[in-house]
Amino acid sequence: MAKRAKPTIDAVEILHRRFYEGKPARLKNLEEARANEEIARKIHELRTAANLTQTQLARLIETTASVICxxxxxxxxxxxxxxxxxxxxxxxxxxxxxxxxxxxxx
Amino acid sequence: MAKRAKPTIDAVEILHRRFYEGKPARLKNLEEARANEEIARKIHELRTAANLTQTQLARLIETTASVICxxxxxxxxxxxxxxxxxxxxxxxxxxxxxxxxxxxxx
DNA sequence: TTGCGCTTTCGCAACATTGCGAATAGACTG
DNA sequence: CAGTCTATTCGCAATGTTGCGAAAGCGCAA
Incomplete structure (x- = not known):
């Protein structure tokens, strides 16, 4: 995920301006999506840091791998x-x- | 909730030692209960700090007072x-x- | 190629949370 | 006392989350 140095046009920023700026409802959804994404990532991080497969973690909390996934x-x-x-x-x-x-x- | 100064016997501590100390399952439940209690208190705090009744907050999030309660x-x-x-x-x-x-x- | 371990996706039943009205209680005022 | 506002409790329907197996995808090594 390297940062590009000074792109002439930043597509992400353009899209942000076009679709989100000044639109509270959309911004709210965006924030929620980001929060969920972060949680997902964090779970993945914790699991791999503990050297566990999804199946192993699943057993620890008494559920199945598909749930962890x-x-x-x-x-x-x-x-x-x-x-x-x-x-x-x-x-x-x-x-x-x-x-x-x-x-x-x- | 003033702290009593050096009680000869602290009942809470005695109960803690008797029922919880060294018993992970019970400690876990205790921690969960505390966490829930804290959330409840925090919601109450936020609401009153914003000068809202339960009914008013309920309207803001489109539900009813009984839910807030x-x-x-x-x-x-x-x-x-x-x-x-x-x-x-x-x-x-x-x-x-x-x-x-x-x-x-x- | 096959086999193996890990992950992902799908569908549906089971369980948990929320929605909501009605009834009750408490505090306060006139 | 009655009247008003607020908070609390109950029950059940509606919605949302979890449980779980089966099937398929992916990477890798033999």
Whole structure:
């Protein structure tokens, strides 16, 4: 994921401006999507860091590999506290939840 | 909730030693219960800080007061990310989730 | 090529959370 | 006391998440 140096045109930025800027509803969805993606990535990270396959982690929390796979899918929108806690517990972690203020951009 | 100064016997501590110490399963439940309680309290805090009644907050996230009441009940165990996000959104906050390592006590 | 381990996708039943109204309780005011 | 506002509890239908097996994809080594 190397950063390109000063592209003449940044397509991502253009798309952002076109579709998201100044559109709260869309921005909200975008943020949620990013949050879910981050959770998925984090689960994957924790699992691989612990040197476990999906099947092995699945056994630890008494479910199946397909469930773990679903959780690691960046497009999955059904993350629940209950499941995050089960995974955290199996990996000697705990889930910390915080509400942090959002700064309203102009 | 003033702290009592050096009680001769601390009942809470005694109970803790008797029922929880060195019993991982019970400790886990205890931790979960505390986490839920904390979430409930946090929601209550955010709502009152924003000067809203349960009914008002309920309208903001398009539900009813009884639902908010349930969320603020310390004994409620069904907290979900989806709901936490809705509330956070209505109050200009976002939900941050982190996995933090647990230190194994001896 | 085959075989093996790991991951991904699909469908549906089972279980958990939310939606919501109605009834009750508590605090406060007039 | 009645009247009002707020919070709480209950039950059940509607929606959402999880459980789980089966099948298929992928990478890699023999």
């Amino acid at each position: 679903r959780l690691e899918d960046a497009d999955y929108e059904g993350h629940s506290l209950a499941m995050l806690r089960r995974i955290a517990g199996a990996l000697n972690q705990r889930v910390e939840i915080r509400f942090v203020p959002i700064r309203r951009s102009a | 349930r969320l603020e009940d310390a004994d409620y165990e069904g907290h979900s990310l989806a709901m936490l996000r809705r509330i956070a959104g209505a109050l200009n906050q976002r939900v941050e989730i982190r996995f933090v390592p647990i230190r194994r006590s001896a």
